[in-house]
Amino acid sequence: MKYALVTGGSRGIGRAVCIKLAQQGYNVLINYKSNEAEALKTKALVEENNVDGVLLQFDVSKKEEVESVLGGWVSANSDKVIEVLINNAGVRQDALMIWMNDDQWNDVLGSSLNGFYHVTKAVINGMLTKRYGRIVNVVSLSGTKGMPGQTNYSAAKAGVIGATKALAQEVARRNVTVNAVAPGFVRTDMTTGLNEAELKKLIPMQRFGEAEEVADAIMFLASPKASYITGTVMHISGGLS
Numbered sequence: 001m002k003y004a005l006v007t008g009g010s011r012g013i014g015r016a017v018c019i020k021l022a023q024q025g026y027n028v029l030i031n032y033k034s035n036e037a038e039a040l041k042t043k044a045l046v047e048e049n050n051v052d053g054v055l056l057q058f059d060v061s062k063k064e065e066v067e068s069v070l071g072g073w074v075s076a077n078s079d080k081v082i083e084v085l086i087n088n089a090g091v092r093q094d095a096l097m098i099w100m101n102d103d104q105w106n107d108v109l110g111s112s113l114n115g116f117y118h119v120t121k122a123v124i125n126g127m128l129t130k131r132y133g134r135i136v137n138v139v140s141l142s143g144t145k146g147m148p149g150q151t152n153y154s155a156a157k158a159g160v161i162g163a164t165k166a167l168a169q170e171v172a173r174r175n176v177t178v179n180a181v182a183p184g185f186v187r188t189d190m191t192t193g194l195n196e197a198e199l200k201k202l203i204p205m206q207r208f209g210e211a212e213e214v215a216d217a218i219m220f221l222a223s224p225k226a227s228y229i230t231g232t233v234m235h236i237s238g239g240l241s
Helices: 012-023 036-047 062-077 100-132 139-147 151-174 196-202 211-221
Strands: 002-007 028-030 053-057 081-087 133-138 176-183 233-236
Touching: 002 012, 012 028, 012 036, 012 081, 012 211, 028 036, 036 053, 036 139, 036 233, 053 062, 062 100, 062 176, 081 100, 100 133, 100 176, 133 211, 139 151, 139 233, 151 176, 176 211, 211 233
Parallel strands: 002 028, 002 081, 028 053, 081 133, 133 176, 176 233
Antiparallel strands: none
């Protein structure tokens, strides 16, 4: 029974990916941290495609929660295979470095970088044993070029990019690929507070992207068609670089 795991799957890009995975016949493990109402909506949308949607509530930044909830599911479902992992969970807490506090730094690095480590560690052995797996990490343009006011977010996403490239080399022989997508400005809850009218002037395509457009790119990298692509970062930014 094929399963895919999406962290931060309750809304935005995560929800769009969950739906597209379901459309491709995957049963979907939907991770969320706290918003159960939105997670249930995603589960319902997934199950419209005649597959199972399973809610897993845990904070990706907390090793104990990942081991208890995700590790517990893996142990209890030895007949089921997680073929695809989408590390999408992450938070933004923007501030200039001079004003940034320790919590803003630790929370942002915890959700993206530590979350990547804890969750990937929990599922990669199964992929290596089965000699097949697809890992796609959702990073950001901030991680490739840096953004003022996002020292924490840029550091976290740049760290995941480095980890993507390193892990890809470690597991390639076992037919496990590890790639990343780097969205620019995409219309989600995380960009609600931004001045879209002004920011889109910086984008060659003159618009924000949609979550479904990012999800389509993720789905390609998560598919058998991307079998010779690993260690790459795909920019989805409307030409902004």
